[in-house]
Amino acid sequence: MKTIMAWVAAVGCMAVAWAAPAGEPAVIAALKSDQARIAAMVAGNPTALANLMSEQLRFVHSDGRVESKADYVKNLMTGDTAYADATTSEVETMQITPDVVVVMGTQKMRKRLGTEWSNVSLRYLAVYRNEMSSWRLVAWQSARPSGNSVVPPKK
Secondary structure, eight states: OHHHHHHHHHHOOOSSOEEOOTTOOHHHHHHHHHHHHHHHHHHTOHHHHHHTEEEEEEEEOTTSOEEEHHHHHHHHHTTSEEEEEEEEEEEEEEEEETTEEEEEEEEEEEEEETTEEEEEEEEEEEEEEEETTEEEEEEEEEEOOOSOOOOOOOO
C-alpha cells in the first residue's frame, strides 16, 4: 500500500475528473481522483472540484451537516469556505466492485468557515465510483477524532 501511495504522490495532483487509462487498476484511479479533489479544494477551484464529484454526491461534514454537490460547490464559489495545507495519511482502500472504491484515511488541513481559520484533523471515508470512465466522489463522511475509544472487556 505504501508503494501505491508513493506512486500516486509522485504522479502529482490533477484538477480534473480522473479518467482511468484502459487497464489501470481501479484503486489507483480512485486514489488519483482523491488527490485531484484535495488539490482542487486547496486551489479554491469550484469548476475542477465539480468535475470530480458525482451529481449524486452526499457530503457529510465532521459537524454532521450534509451537503449535495451543488451546495458544496456553491459554498466554495461564494468564498464561505476555503482550505489550505491539506495532507492525507494512513490511507487504506477497498475495491467493492469493479466500479466502486472506498478510500479511508486521515486528513489534516487549515479550513476557513466565514472569517475564522482553524486547524482540522479528520478521519474520513470516501466512496468513488467510475462514471463513464471518470472516477467521481459519490459519498464522503468525516469525523474529528476525540481520542481512543476502548471497548470494555466482557464479564
